[in-house]
Amino acid sequence: MPKKYHIDTRPTPPRFTPIGKSGVMDWRTGCLRCKRCAKTTCVYGVYNLRTFNSRQLADSIDYYCKNCFRCVQSCPVGLITKTINPEYLEMGDTYWTPDIISSTWYQAETGKIPVSGAGYGGPFVGDGFDDMWTDMSEIVRPTRDGIHGREYINTSIDLGRKLPYLSFNAEGKLISEPPSLVEIPLPIIFGELPMGNLNETIYLAIAQAAYRLGTFLVVTPEEFLRPYAQNIIPLLSQEVLNRNLEWVHEAKIIALPHSETIKQSIERIKTARSEAPVLVKLPLTPKAKELVTQLTMEGVDIVHVYADTHGRELESTSPRFIKEMVMEIHLHLVEKHMRDQVTLVASGGIAMAEHVAKIIICGADGVVIDLPLLVALECRLCKDCLQGESCPVEIQDIEPDWGAQRIINLMSAWHGQLLEVLGAMGLREIRRLRGEMGRAMFYQDLEREIFGAIFGEKRGDN
């Protein structure tokens, strides 16, 4: 049996007190100084851990509190009240919600799967990825406890082209030459960050994490990334080629931005390095479906389709969501009998581990992530950096080792969640999950099937 893929996690505390969800209020006036003080019996000891950072103006109790409400209920005079911290609700935006940000912080700090023990109070369906329900039919299986232990569930994917069939000569010898494939142990590649006060250290942290995890970073190459050259997919724009960085031509995979002259560029690379798979970065526009097919025919091995940070289609008046786009591209390739000739990776709006599984169900082979990496490095997605203001968590001053460990912790938590999802579906290979749309239910389809006959087609913006 091959060695199991294991990710080494280490608790990596944040440098700044994170913005917590709770607003614990302790009135004090009227305190009886009784012997049954609720603050001393806190299960998590948050009142003892409580500190106030006078420079950040942050009260750590709001972060440590686990919402058990024990103190609120057990203070004899009812002097403790809890509510939600308004600063917490202001984080992020409609897509990158405070809950996503804070759960990413937790995963980056501990490397553990986030568990919400206080019950789920939210809706069961929503927009985007939230209108997909994945199959959990095998969740009651007795060996389920083995998915992190005895059973081996593989999360590796292959990057590159696969042959549609094999050819043999008259003597039965294989004559078709298998194309080179690059295997990565996680269906996740790191991508270029769309914002932030970015500098060398941040990219070094990400590159180090990619190296230690055995995955790749797709990035415009810079000289300082050279030590991690084996785990870099250099994006060779014209500007980079002019800079004459020798080492980038030795990379295992070579990336190109999509352009009018892409065909010539691919041919040039294929002549120089026939064994290296070529990745093309393509925006998800209304023309994406045709372009992916065309690129596949022109010999591209990997297509990286990207939407905006909210997962919306680009250059469109009524943008569709990334999952619909990927589904369309996947089915189109299947119809043309060329799905296996190309590896499809998608990025944009991938915010949680479940999104990885869901986009793979929709037909992608893997994902490229960007913003979750930044959030793992404590980013609050306040977007102040886009206005040219300073970063509230001084992200430019991180230590590369600390940053790399936070990213590794996050990936370990995501890996654990992927195992949970695959285990619950009874799958042992994430490669088998690709395009398994029968393993998911789509709310909009169900609504149409069940209620369409009674109420007619849904009108309005849907």
Place this chain on the structure above:
Amino acid sequence: MIGIHKKQVVIFFCQNMGYKKADLGQLLRLPHNVSTRFVELPCSGKIEPQFLLKIFETGIDAIFVLGCLDGTCHHVEGNRKMRKRVQYLKDILGEIDMDRDRLEMFQISSDPELDIEHVVSEIDKRITSLSPSPLK
């Protein structure tokens, strides 16, 4: 580069007053040479007295707490408790020979009928007249 003598002010405000950070910035018409940090609280009574002293320790020139009007506190008496804390802390500031005017609580609301001009001018007056914090 921020000037060394730029005054630093922290303003805590209750979320139930109906203002957001941007509204308050506009409303209070703070002078440009003052660096202000607004902190939104679930209730003005959330902030503990020792934390206010810790903030003064870092060299902040003034702290203002904006709470709701009497009788309108969402948490029934959070604003009243905060007012008492502020009075208590002002006494402490006096005892340690710091200007009592560095800390104040104002009770306002976003009711358009309510005239808060006196609050705006009082904050302005305090900020302009204060000398740099001795703890800087």
